[in-house]
Amino acid sequence: MLIKNQSLHLRDIFRVLKKRRNVLVGFFITVFSVVLLYTFASTPLYEGSTKIMIEKAEGDNLTGRYVSRSTDPEFYGTQFQLIKSRAVARRVVKTLGLDKNPEAFYGKHSDRNSSIGTILPKVKSFFISVGNLFMTREARQNRQEQGQLSDAERIAIEISEEIQVRPVLESRIININFFSPNPELAALIANTTAKAYIEEILEMKLDSTRRRLDWMTQKAEAEAIKLQESEQALQDYMKANNLVTIENRMTVTPERLSEINIQLLRAESRRKELQALYSKVRSVGRNYRSAQTIAAIASDPALQALRAQIVETEKSMMELGNKYGPKHPLMVKTRGDLHVLQRKRNQEIERIVESIKNEYELALSNERSLRQKLENSKTEALVLNEKFIQYGHLKRVIDTNRTLYDALLLKLKEQSITEETQPVNLWLVEKASVPLEPAKPWVALNLQIGILLGALGGIALAFFLEYLDNTIKDPEDVEAxxxxxxxxxxxxxxxxxxxxxxxxxxxxxxxxxxxxxxxxxxxxxxxxxxxxxxxxxxxxxxxxxxxxxxxxxxxxxxxxxxxxxxxxxxxxxxxxxxxxxxxxxxxxxxxxxxxxxxxxxxxxxxxxxxxxxxxxxxxxxxxxxxxxxxxxxxxxxxxxxxxxxxxxxxxxxxxxxxxxxxxxxxxxxxxxxxxxxxxxxxxxxxxxxxxxxxxxxxxxxxxxxxxxxxxxxxxxxxxxxxxxxxxxxx
Missing domain, CATH: 3.40.50.300 (P-loop containing nucleotide triphosphate hydrolases)
Structure with a gap:
């Protein structure tokens, strides 16, 4: 037993190996015998190897130049899967005529078959029979469907499974290998697979280009219809709402509102001034003496002239009174003139008051008119703004449709020009030659692997059994x-x-x-x-x-x-x-x-x-x-x-x-x-x-x-x- 949490000494390893030596030796003999039997019972296979170069390059629009893009870690893996795909294998079958003559694929085998090789088909048949007992219903159906395939399809499946793709380190070179008991067939399938892969890639690119052109053509036609419909919708909306000059009106409306607002402020200020003056004049009433103290009345030129005449008349009366007495005809005449001047003064004051009243009422009316005009302008601006929003939405739809339509037209023209000038990034570097010596089985390597696997597997199995063994056997284990x-x-x-x-x-x-x-x-x-x-x-x-x-x-x-x-x-x-x-x-x-x-x-x-x-x-x-x-x-x-x-x-x-x-x-x-x-x-x-x-x-x-x-x-x-x-x- 291997004790946990305890260091493993070299003597413990030898103890386990000595204790489990029968298991180790038995496992080694079994593995080595199986490898030996497989090696000498296998049919010699010849390897056909073709080299191709793959570069990832794409066209640069209409310039005709090709630029390498950033490294794509999935690019080469994708290419390897394409090489091993059934589509390429079907091309190989069709190119070589194997669909019409299957015996060319199955019948050309090497005569260097070992007598022990007759055992392998029997062993394989036995394991297939045993595996059929444990197969699910779906697996059996798949097996039956494969059994119903044509000879060409089965050959294509075998070729796709047997093709091996190996990259050459630090290069863009790819090896395409195929193993067959017939050396001529191995080289022929390897070369044909490389050509079929190149043809498949070119056809995929051309087919992709055609599909893009068809799609872009249909899309451009659809976008043209959308653009026409959006332009017609905008035209109908402008006619229905009289928006021929909506952009100019949207520019003038803010200035007009600002001007009306300024006029309203001035009219309101003027109305407040006249209202205060009119209120003061009304409070005086017919007190003409007090009315003369109001600056707006006193500053009137006509009233000032009357007041000057009244002062002169009063001055003449004083002089005549002192000289002739109150009943003198001159005195009477002067007094009559004074009364006339006073009546004119009072009439003038009443005229000025009436003028102030008229100015106040006019200012009030002007203010109301400007306020109503401002409200109407605001309402008109709001309505116009709502119309402009809808107008802008329709116009943006037109711009978007026009941009997309123009881009599709440009791309469509580019694709039409570059359709037949797609970059060919595949080159056949070296064709496969007919091999002279079989590549498989590798006798020396297989025997070395058998010895190594047998020894290491036996040692691992010995330690695994020792680890699983939880029974008491040795006093040192018990005490530890x-x-x-x-x-x-x-x-x-x-x-x-x-x-x-x-x-x-x-x-x-x-x-x-x-x-x-x-x-x-x-x-x-x-x-x-x-x-x-x-x-x-x-x-x-x-x-x-x-x-x-x-x-x-x-x-x-x-x-x-x-x-x-x-x-x-x-x-x-x-x-x-x-x-x-x-x-x-x-x-x-x-x-x-x-x-x-x-x-x-x-x-x-x-x-x-x-x-x-x-x-x-x-x-x-x-x-x-x-x-x-x-x-x-x-x-x-x-x-x-x-x-x-x-x-x-x-x-x-x-x-x-x-x-x-x-x-x-x-x-x-x-x-x-x-x-x-x-x-x-x-x-x-x-x-x-x-x-x-x-x-x-x-x-x-x-x-x-x-x-x-x-x-x-x-x-x-x-x-x-x-x-x-x-x-x-x-």
Whole structure:
């Protein structure tokens, strides 16, 4: 097993390869044999190779010059697909007349066919038959449709699939290759494919140009109709709304509004001035003296002349009054003249007041007229603006249609001129010559690839199987992954009887030595406080815990220690069969309350005693949890140096978890190559939950021949007859 999060050393690699050497060698032989068979069974194929040059260039309008554009990463990939397309293959078939003479393609094969080559069609037919069983309905329909194709179409499909396109590095040169058993046919198809590709590209370009011309012609006609309709719509709208000079009117209207607005402001100011003057004049009424104090009245020239005459008359009256008296005829005449002048003055004042009133009313009327004129102009401007918006929309439609129409006409003329002068960016550089030697199969390369794939695949498969293998096999893995010490490893013994008492029957065997090693490890690992009561268990059934417990008890008794072996598995007891003792009375009788029953039997060695399980009870766990079991262990610990108990497996039943708290230590037995790390981790978790003391693990049935940690020679030393003879002498 490859341990995660641990560095892989070179010795680990050699260990895995040595361990999985059979897989590695088998995979290598299989791959190499398949490659060898394929190489020598394949029909020799000849390669026809044609070189063409592809340049990406486009015409520059009407100048006739061609300029290279920016690099297009998809350009060459597209060209490669075109070369391998069925359209090109159909041209090849038609050019070579293969549609009329299919035998020219299928019949011209090389006579250099290997006798082994007859195997390949049979193998291919077998795999096709197997594949048909798993094909979907759609796949079967496609297969049937292909079967109904004509010979020409099938040949075209084969050519398109077999054509290979390879670019030459750092150039615009492209290799077109075709493999065939017939050398003449290989060269002929390669050359014809290049020509067919050039013809296909030219036809595609011409066809594209014709379609563009047709489309642009139709589009130009449609745009001409749209332009005519939009112009007619504008003309109708202008007639309906009398918009012949709308643009001039839109220019004059803002100036007119501004002028009316200025006149209105002046009229309003004039009206306010006259209104204030008229209000002041009206407040004076017929008080002519007060009226003369108003500047607008007093400044009147006629009134000023009358006032001057009145002053002169009054001055004459004063002089005449002083000279002649009030009743003098001159005085009377002068006084009459004064009254006349005063009446004229008053009449003049009334005339001025009436004039002020008329001016005020005229200013008010003028202001109202200008305001109405301004409102009418605004309304007219809004209506005109709305009409102009619609007019502008129609005019923009005309401009747009005219621009598009002109552009289409220009492009149409360009395409018409350049239709027959499209740039030819394909050149046939080198024609394929008839090959003299077959290009495939590459014998040396195939064998090298077979060796490389076989070796690397075998190594990868070995490491993959090692990675997937999650079973316990080697003590180093256990200690590295689980952190649990391994106190012993028991070698796998094939075709051996009496494994349970191997320590007695074959004391010089490697298996017996393994159990003595476990005994020694327990004693040396705890020199100050060695465990006296030892519980032997496993994760599941069949991992060898009973065999380990029996041999551990025998080896401990051989070292002159008093040992009591207890059958703690009340569900599947085996000690009475192993040591051939009676099982009529045993541990179950004692735990059930029959204290007078003799349950202890003498073992095969002088210092060893055995307590069998007795009759199988219906509830073993209820008996084991009683205080009698603890009392039995306390009593036996005074008479024996070691007490070894074989318990049921941990995971299936709860018996071991009950017994685990009564013993000084627990030994967990695991079957190498069968028990997984997950099972052991669950078992260790259970022991940890009951606070049981784990002494260590024993790896049973360890195969030293398949492990890289131990060498088979170390175990063969114990198994050799010479060693056994020497051991007997010792």
């Amino acid at each position: 992954v689980l952190g649990v010490p391994v106190i012993g490893v028991v070698q796998r013994k094939r075709n051996a009887d009496h494994l349970e008492n191997m320590v007695v029957t074959e004391p010089q065997s490697a298996l017996a030595e393994s159990f003595r090693g476990i005994r020694t490890a327990i004693q040396l690992s705890f020199p100050d406080n060695p465990p006296k009561k030892i519980l032997m268990t496993s994760s599941v059934m069949g991992e060898g815990k009973t065999t380990t417990a029996a041999n551990l008890a025998l080896s401990t008794s051989q070292s002159n220690h008093r040992v009591l072996l207890i059958e703690g598995d009340l569900r599947r007891p085996r000690f009475h069969k192993i040591f051939k003792i009676s099982n009529v009375k045993g541990l179950s009788n004692y735990l059930a309350g029959d204290v007078d029953a003799p349950i202890m039997h003498k073992g095969p060695l002088p210092h060893m005693a055995i307590i069998p399980a007795g009759p199988i009870p219906p509830n073993p766990a209820e008996l084991l949890i009683s205080k009698r079991m603890q009392a039995l262990l306390e009593t036996a610990s005074h008479d024996f140096d070691f007490i070894i108990c074989d318990a049921p497996p941990l995971l299936p039943v709860a018996d071991t978890r009950i017994l685990g708290r009564l013993f000084d230590g627990v030994i967990l037995v695991s079957d190498a190559g069968q028990t997984t790390f997950d099972l052991v981790e669950r078992s260790l978790k259970m022991l940890q939950d009951i606070n049981a003391r784990l002494l260590g693990m024993v790896i049973n049935r360890h195969d030293a021949a398949k492990s890289g940690y131990y060498h088979q020679s170390s175990y063969d030393y114990y198994e050799s007859p010479k060693c056994q003879t020497q051991g007997n002498r010792d």
